[in-house]
Amino acid sequence: MSAETTGRTARDRAVAALADLPNEPGVPKPDPILVADNVVRRFGGLTAVDVKHVEIQRGSITALIGPNGAGKTTFFNLLTGFDVPDEGTWTFNGKSLSGVPAHKVARSGMVRTFQLTKALSKLKVIDNMRLGATGQKGEGFWRALVPGVWRQQEAEITARAEDLLTRFKLIAKKDDFAGSLSGGQRKLLEMARALMVQPEMVMLDEPMAGVNPALTQSLLGHVKQLREDGMTVLFVEHDMDMVHDISDWIIVMGQGGVIAEGTPDKVMADPRVIDAYLGAHHDGAVKSVGGEEIDAGTLDEGDSVTLVPAVDELDDEDGKDRK
Numbered sequence: 001m002s003a004e005t006t007g008r009t010a011r012d013r014a015v016a017a018l019a020d021l022p023n024e025p026g027v028p029k030p031d032p033i034l035v036a037d038n039v040v041r042r043f044g045g046l047t048a049v050d051v052k053h054v055e056i057q058r059g060s061i062t063a064l065i066g067p068n069g070a071g072k073t074t075f076f077n078l079l080t081g082f083d084v085p086d087e088g089t090w091t092f093n094g095k096s097l098s099g100v101p102a103h104k105v106a107r108s109g110m111v112r113t114f115q116l117t118k119a120l121s122k123l124k125v126i127d128n129m130r131l132g133a134t135g136q137k138g139e140g141f142w143r144a145l146v147p148g149v150w151r152q153q154e155a156e157i158t159a160r161a162e163d164l165l166t167r168f169k170l171i172a173k174k175d176d177f178a179g180s181l182s183g184g185q186r187k188l189l190e191m192a193r194a195l196m197v198q199p200e201m202v203m204l205d206e207p208m209a210g211v212n213p214a215l216t217q218s219l220l221g222h223v224k225q226l227r228e229d230g231m232t233v234l235f236v237e238h239d240m241d242m243v244h245d246i247s248d249w250i251i252v253m254g255q256g257g258v259i260a261e262g263t264p265d266k267v268m269a270d271p272r273v274i275d276a277y278l279g280a281h282h283d284g285a286v287k288s289v290g291g292e293e294i295d296a297g298t299l300d301e302g303d304s305v306t307l308v309p310a311v312d313e314l315d316d317e318d319g320k321d322r323k
């Protein structure tokens with residue numbers, strides 16, 4: 001390894017690996033950890049997801065964005081085994097995950113968090129963490145029957161939980177009920193708990209929703225740290241500042257399909273993306289240039305564009321109880 005290579009951060013490597021790719025939907029990546037093909041999910045007459053081909057670069061932070069109802073959460077649910085597609089295949093680290101249930105997906109190294117946090121409010125923070133270790137690699141029924149092995153594993157799990165709680169600045173709360181934490185702290189707990197399985201890939205569904213500004217930087221820092229620790233991150237988010245700040249690559253969904261992909265600067269200036277946010281049937285998003293709302297037709301190539309999510313996306317996340 002050259003001196004130049006060793007001095008580079010994971011971010012530098014991710015940026016370099018993706019810099020020269022064409023920003024086209026489905027573009028192959030140099031080292032994909034996740035590859036999905038022809039994934040379709042219908043709800044009655046509605047096609048919620050119809051992704052022809054998508055690849056996620058290993059070691060990168062990739063954002064999945066798109067207007068309300070574009071299919072982002074449904075696609076997440078499919079990839080992680082929380083929902084079953086009508087059609088389609090996908091591989092993680094070269095192994096097929098089609099039809100694999102959620103707990104086995106997690107065991108294979110791909111974990112997710114939810115828009116609405118799943119922390120069990122009547123359990124202590126530390127017990128939520130311990131529960132997060134369920135299904136970790138190497139855990140097995142027969143192993144668990146051997147008391148010595150079981151005790152040693154318990155001790156390891158507790159030590160790991162405490163390390164993570166320290167890192168996420170929740171250690172002082174370890175004996176509090178999860179229900180007493182603030183929304184932002186619950187998001188931190190959810191992320192910390194996901195790491196209990198020592199995943200290779202972490203999928204975060206709206207990590208910023210419901211987080212107050214005081215915890216925003218801390219959460220951003222933790223997401224960036226996942227990449228520095230060698231993990232791959234895929235996240236759904238409406239907060240475009242966050243998306244622009246931390247993403248190496250952005251995938252844009254619209255009406256179930258991938259409509260654009262690329263580096264943050266390219267994607268945010270891509271007319272297909274602006275159209276998707278401005279389209280008549282996605283009436284909530286507006287575009288602003290230099291802080292001023294403008295009409296789609298007046299956009300010049302190279303204009304700096306801010307995509308502002310629809311107002312209803314800014315509502316409290318509790319409104320989205322189907323997720």
Ligand SMILES: Nc1ncnc2c1ncn2[C@@H]1O[C@H](COP(=O)(O)OP(=O)(O)OP(=O)(O)O)[C@@H](O)[C@H]1O
Binds near residue numbers: 043048069070
């Ligand atoms: N269980 C379900 N039953 C019926 N329709 C559903 C179900 N889940 C999702 N849908 C529909 O599928 C489409 C895609 O929804 P999805 O929640 O995946 O979009 P999204 O991009 O995550 O949106 P948001 O940004 O609002 O979270 C929407 O039209 C939604 O109403």
